[in-house]
Amino acid sequence: MLKQSLQQKLLQKLSPQQIQLMKLLQLPTTELEVRIKEELEANPALEEGAENDWDEDDLAPAEEQSEALDDFDFDDYLDDETPDYRLSARNQGADVEDKTIPFSGGTSFFERLHAQLGLLDAPEQARELADHIIGNLDEAGYLRRDLESIVNDLAFTEGKVVERAALEEALALVQTLDPAGVGARDLKECLQLQLQRKFDSEDRSTAKLSRRISQRIALEILEFHFESFSKKHFERIQKKLDIDEEALKDALAEITQLNPKPGNSGADSSRGTAVQVVPDFLLTVEDNELRLQLNQRNAPELRISPMYKEMMETYASGAKTNSQQKDALTFVKQKIDSAKWFVDAIRQRQMTLTLTMQAIVDHQQAYFMSGDETDLRPMILKDIADVVQMDISTVSRVANSKYVQTPYGTFLLKSFFSESLTTETGEEVSSREVKKILQEAIEGEDKRKPLSDEKLGQVLNAKGYNIARRTVAKYREQLGIPVARMRKELS
Numbered sequence: 001m002l003k004q005s006l007q008q009k010l011l012q013k014l015s016p017q018q019i020q021l022m023k024l025l026q027l028p029t030t031e032l033e034v035r036i037k038e039e040l041e042a043n044p045a046l047e048e049g050a051e052n053d054w055d056e057d058d059l060a061p062a063e064e065q066s067e068a069l070d071d072f073d074f075d076d077y078l079d080d081e082t083p084d085y086r087l088s089a090r091n092q093g094a095d096v097e098d099k100t101i102p103f104s105g106g107t108s109f110f111e112r113l114h115a116q117l118g119l120l121d122a123p124e125q126a127r128e129l130a131d132h133i134i135g136n137l138d139e140a141g142y143l144r145r146d147l148e149s150i151v152n153d154l155a156f157t158e159g160k161v162v163e164r165a166a167l168e169e170a171l172a173l174v175q176t177l178d179p180a181g182v183g184a185r186d187l188k189e190c191l192q193l194q195l196q197r198k199f200d201s202e203d204r205s206t207a208k209l210s211r212r213i214s215q216r217i218a219l220e221i222l223e224f225h226f227e228s229f230s231k232k233h234f235e236r237i238q239k240k241l242d243i244d245e246e247a248l249k250d251a252l253a254e255i256t257q258l259n260p261k262p263g264n265s266g267a268d269s270s271r272g273t274a275v276q277v278v279p280d281f282l283l284t285v286e287d288n289e290l291r292l293q294l295n296q297r298n299a300p301e302l303r304i305s306p307m308y309k310e311m312m313e314t315y316a317s318g319a320k321t322n323s324q325q326k327d328a329l330t331f332v333k334q335k336i337d338s339a340k341w342f343v344d345a346i347r348q349r350q351m352t353l354t355l356t357m358q359a360i361v362d363h364q365q366a367y368f369m370s371g372d373e374t375d376l377r378p379m380i381l382k383d384i385a386d387v388v389q390m391d392i393s394t395v396s397r398v399a400n401s402k403y404v405q406t407p408y409g410t411f412l413l414k415s416f417f418s419e420s421l422t423t424e425t426g427e428e429v430s431s432r433e434v435k436k437i438l439q440e441a442i443e444g445e446d447k448r449k450p451l452s453d454e455k456l457g458q459v460l461n462a463k464g465y466n467i468a469r470r471t472v473a474k475y476r477e478q479l480g481i482p483v484a485r486m487r488k489e490l491s
Contacts, residue, residue, distance in 0.1 A: 021345045025352060025397040029278040029297050036300055039342050045308040045335035046342060049301050109141070109263050110134060116177045129162065129170035133183065141182040141263030142190065143171070181262035188226045194258045195219055210250070217243060217251040229255070232488045279405035281357050283368060290368055292361055294354055302343050308336055352390070356398045357413070359387040364416055371408035374437075376430040379417050421465060434465055435475050442481055447489035 027035060040046055107115070113134045117127060132154065136145050147167050154160045174183035180197045184190035199215045221229050221237060228236045229252075238248055282293045312332045361368060363383065366375040381399070385392045399413040418430045441459050445451045451459070457472045481487070 021348050021352075022394075022397065024345050024349045025394065026401060028401045028403070029280050029295060033297060033300075036302070036346075043335055043339050043342070045305045045332070046339040047303055047305045049303050109139070110137070113137075113174075113177055113182065117174075120173065120176075122173055125166065126170050126173055129167055130173045133167075133171055133174050137183065137263065139263050140261040141179070141184070143174075143183055143185050146185075147171070179259070179262040181259060184262075187260055188222060190260065190262065191255060191258050192219070192222050194262070195222065195254065211254075214247070214250040214254050217241065217247060218254040221251060221255065232485055234488070277403050277410055279410050280353065280402040281404040283361065283404055283406045285369065285407055288369075290361055290365065292354075292358055294350060294357075300346070302339075302346060304336060304339050304343070308332055308339075312336060352388075352394065353398060353402070355388045356384060356390075356395055357402075357404065359384045360399075360413065360416055363387075367416075368406060371406070374433045376416065376418065376432045378419060378421075378430045380419070381417065421467065429465070431475065434460065434467065435479055437463065437465070438472065438475055439479055439481070442476075442487070445487075447487065450484040450487040452484045 024032065024035070040048065114131065117130055117134065120127070122130070133143060133150070136143060136150060138144055147164055151162055151164060151167060154162050171183055175193055177183070180194040181190040184193055195215060195218055199212075199219065202212075220241060225237050225240060228240075234248060238245065241248075243251075278295070278297065280295050282295060284291050284293075312329065360379075363379055364375075364377060366377070367373070369375075381392045381395050384399075385395045388395070399417065402413045403410050404413060415432075418432045421429050421431055421434055437460065438456060441451065441456060453469050453472045453476065456476070457467055457469045460467045460472065476483075
């Protein structure tokens with residue numbers, strides 16, 4: 001049964017300007033430039049340049065501007081029912097030569113494998129199965145799927161009944177391709193394939209006997225003592241193989257030279273991996289004072305097109321009597337409003353960035369003056385949000401993807417935020433300070449007998465930092481440092 005009723009609801013909705021500002025705040029400098037270019041292309045009412053930066057064409061007499069407006073046809077903009085095929089043209093015959101120079105994109109890791117496979121002298125069935133196996137490799141060059149699953153895939157998707165033995169032969173064919181180690185099913189097999197190929201390819205007449213012995217011991221370690229090797233139980237390996245420490249060091253050196261991810265060794269993976277960081281802020285120390293400046297690439301000069309302002313005034317006067325001019329006025333007004341919103345959002349973004357960064361600089365003044373991480377003060381998002389009187393989410397958007405260039409390097413703003421710890425004297429210090437001391441203690445430890453988390457906690461406690469063993473383990477993991485057993489080395 002239908003029923004009508006009146007209800008009162010209290011809702012919180014964001015305006016289009018607020019949504020646009022939130023999106024712009026998250027963008028780093030390079031992405032902001034792309035966003036501005038997109039807006040300039042999409043909105044003809046938006047132009048680059050300051051408000052008082054007029055061209056000579058903008059200062060033309062009113063009669064000339066009116067004539068230009070009369071020649072301006074809005075039908076092309078207002079009519080959105082034009083088919084796509086009428087918006088493009090191909091004004092050249094089929095016999096016209098295309099003289100554009102294509103850009104070379106290089107070859108991928110999988111394309112190189114397929115190319116090598118085509119050069120091998122192998123039966124057609126083995127070649128097809130090897131091609132299917134290459135398609136199942138991951139980016140590191142490993143075959144993560146078991147052969148039974150691949151057999152089932154071939155049966156269900158392509159209707160091919162393949163014996164496991166035939167698939168194993170095809171896998172052995174893939175494992176002969178370059179780089180060595182490709183097609184391995186786990187790390188152990190990957191290292192074995194690389195070391196065995198190196199051992200077989202060296203000329204026995206010219207290779208040093210000592211190196212051949214080291215490679216043979218390394219193969220034995222991978223084949224029979226891989227678990228002890230992965231857990232760095234070196235004494236156990238020495239006892240099992242009955243070798244001295246020097247021979248073990250030489251064998252381990254052969255293993256550590258191998259590539260655990262052969263798929264990432266190609267030209268396409270080593271090219272273009274470096275990402276250029278463009279700082280959003282420039283911080284300098286002049287006359288013992290900190291000077292903060294917003295990167296000018298974050299502060300572009302944008303304005304409303306004077307021509308569109310003139311259009312709006314002209315069509316507003318005739319919109320009451322002419323329906324076509326009324327549609328034109330609606331179009332112009334929409335573009336001008338959109339341009340105004342965008343310009344205001346950019347200005348608000350600049351103000352928010354500057355206020356937030358200035359609050360961070362004031363809070364961490366001691367660190368920015370010295371560059372010593374031990375001078376960092378505890379700071380959380382709420383501390384800065386209270387200073388700038390903004391929401392915590394706004395500060396988080398600013399700090400998440402913005403960089404500042406300082407005399408000591410370029411850093412992510414998020415890295416200056418840290419928790420607090422209390423020392424024996426009751427002083428609150430930053431967790432970054434504790435992490436630095438922890439890292440220095442690990443770098444200076446005896447690698448033959450690395451310090452455990454409990455002993456590291458004792459070292460920090462001796463320096464006045466009240467810290468538990470589990471907190472030491474947490475900070476060590478955040479620094480990307482493995483446990484003591486995995487840090488063990490033969491000096």
